[in-house]
Amino acid sequence: MDKTIDSMRAAGLALLLSLGLVGCAGSDSEPAGETQSAAGGASGEPASGPVRDQYPFGVACGWQAASNIDTANIAFPDESAKYWVALVPMLPETRLRIDGAYPQARYFSYNVYDPILRPTDALADREIAPVTGGLNPFVQTRRPAADAWGDPYTAYVEFTGQPDSPSPNTLYAGETSLGPLPVPQPALTALIYRVYIPDEGLDFDGGVGLPILTLETRDGDIELLPTADCVEPLLPTLGDTVPSLGFNDVLEDADFIDDPFLARPGTVPIGDPESDSRVFYGLPSTVVNVLRGVFGLPVPEGVETALPAGGGFLSNIHNAYSTNLFSRTYGNIVMIRAKAPTFREQPGVALGDEQLRYWSVCQNDLPTQRYVGCVADYQAHLDEQGYFTMMVSDAADRPTNAVAENAIDWMPWGPYVDALLIYRHMLPDTRFEQAIHNVPQGTPPIEVMGDYLPQPAYCLREIVESAGPRAADIFAACRAYTESLSRGGL
Template sequence: MRTLSLKQLGVAIACLGLAACMGNTDAGGGTSPAVSPSGNASSPSPSLASTLSAQQAPAGLGCGWQTASDPDRTNIAFPDTSAKYWVASVLLTPGNRLRIDGRYPDARYFSFNVYDPALRPTDALADVEISPKNGRSNPFSTPNGRPGGAYTAYLNYGQSPTQNVSVPRAPNTLYGGNVALGPGGSPNFGLVTLIYRIYVSHSGDYFSGGVPLPQLTLESADGKNTIATLPNCEEPLLPTFGGLAPKQGLNNALVSADYPDQLPTFFPIGTYPPKSAKFFSLPDTVLGIGREQTGVVPPTPDVAPLNGGGGFLSNIHNAYTSTTFNRRYGNIVLVRAKAPTFRGARGVGFNQEQMRYWSICGNEFATQRFTQCAADYQTAIDANGYFTAVVSDLADRPANATAANGFTWLAWGAYPDMVVIYRHMLANPAFKQSIQNQPFGGDLKAGMGEYYPEAAYCDKATFEQSNNPAEVFALCSKYQFDHLKPGS
């Protein structure tokens, strides 16, 4: 083992100690994959933690990735069930950087995002932006490229190109960025949250993409000195204590619950008539709720943090619309739009898709939990190329709300309100109707055109009058204006 300076030793001990108990999460569904500490992209130099293996880290204590998403325990921050998230709290200072040694997963997408203390992403690195080692191909940018090739990426201290386009981006590098405090902000340093995401794994465990977790190594800013290589684990510390905690089935119980009709719908989320809005930031979302519930229109200047920045541990590569509903207006709700093409869809060439991935998820606002999601490949598309998502309790589900008829049904869950989140990921620049291309303060419906998610309340009798999704949506739209009254 190489000799460490006192400064390096102190940093390493602090990092390993804090890594065992810190971590935020933007959770998704599923169970954590089994991974092996072997087979990483490179063999790091010997260091303080390099002798620790997954088997020598009881309950996941001290692992480089401290938290993994889980539908029962960490279902927060409006997750997506087709994704897996791993979270690390990384010590980032002007004198060090994080080296990330990994392998390309066999999956639809993977990325790294880094966040400020307000859980806003400051920078990100998408799979297509990560060059391989040893002359191998990147399967996310090269047709017929094979997964499993090695790459090395870096998390550097300092301002990010995402926040300032004049900052040059080093190859395979993302940046801690600045925290929006005062003019120009201040550097994001100390324990910084890093999230590794995989969407739609094609091989191995459903979420792992058939490769080990990336190896995290703290090193000096110039890369000449290794501070600590953080061990990988088969299961991180949180939320399962290294896989020791039993499954509880909480999410399944909530999804199958039928909200009692006699209970008051006191939570002030949900609008009549329902309409979709693009997510820009947490302050903008809160102001939007206030506008809809009170009728008061406060000034919304086109300045940060209202017009961007994200929040809820959002992904820079995603853009979102949200449509809010409340049971006081109806127990069946619909969201309908023309479906974009996606990578891997039948008849769509590589890099010719309108976006890499899209999905529809039903969520509860206060707890930020998902109930159910449908990814693009899981969503029924009708003869006109539209999807129609139907959300209700199982007891209220219309008999004709089936995939065979072109409907995608999602459970409402044990909540009075419902937030339907529509995601667009890595949109093709030529696809002008993507959510990503819609500006702050613009007309979202006009900008997205037929891809805009229209919404309606309905009742079972009206819904069951037709099996055609376009006709059903028209009937429900008429029903809500003929029979529903604001404040009823």
């Protein structure tokens, strides 16, 4: 068969699958009106790129779902970011075209995933070249003028394995891994678009709208499924028509019942007195850590180092994570403390001299994968030594000296027995050797990260309040309490 017949067959199959998987309005759908495409410039003037009809409730949108603090707060997200998800049918002789524009934001990226939610490839903002004559503001040596934001770009998702010489602006979603072996990806991949910290006054789209997704033949000659522009996808808010219920606010304000039985060490098998920082490598090693830390099973140390990495829980290839798992059975207050890396747009740090693009700490619940609250780099209060100190407790147990003026950033615990603090590092500078990214599996993190590795502590309100106003002194007192727990005291 010649190429034209193959393309027509692919087109018919694509249409049938995509009606269910990607979502396409029928011919009797009434458009809600013309709208500027995602390639519109920051000044409001249209730029080159497709213009689609916008349909109500997010139907026909190429993106099926978006993260939401109340209803889609899963897979350990970050409060300073928003994620949009598309499920893409990977059909022979087709590819996905992404028409977008550079948002006014700290960071954006695309990741593709396998069926067990591991990222298989990614494109960071700085890797995406603009259309001819455009500008990528994420690779400039200085912050460009306002009209540089919003320039258009085109990227692609190819449904093949990654070649030795990848094409520019291209992700490859056709392969995943089974241990050390590459295997073909099934007929569907998830594409996630992330935007972190839009400029002040802007929504998470960074002022340029959402990228438009188009399924087309691999040579780009035939559009098989052009999708509509949208402000918000169908899920979980019906195109942003369902009002927020404030569920996460309720969780933040909830105080756990202080039960003397639960307060006994070891009663609830979650966490341990040490609560050491662990680096996240992937699902297998996480399962081992859960068996050990949550269920208390005697899994020997070192077993996880023989297991494959690769991420999971819809993790971002550009991020690396360390975690500390705490339990209420050892104290009604938990803390971590570490030297703070510098970050992009930090006052006094020149663009290009930052150690990380972004860092944050979030308080999560392990079973539900929800975050209760987060502190981003620009929100953190550092002490005179350049350290951050994060504290988590119920509001009723918050010490009176746990305030920003004392360089302590407090987060609510939520109605959970556990507290899982997740520390993120994003896109480290090659000169920042202490980044989480640089900790090989099997190496104690302290050997690489040094003072940048979070140190954990349990505490009680009376100990915190008696330690004075300095974060370093408070943490030292709580570390002494924690070490006494490890020795079986108190």
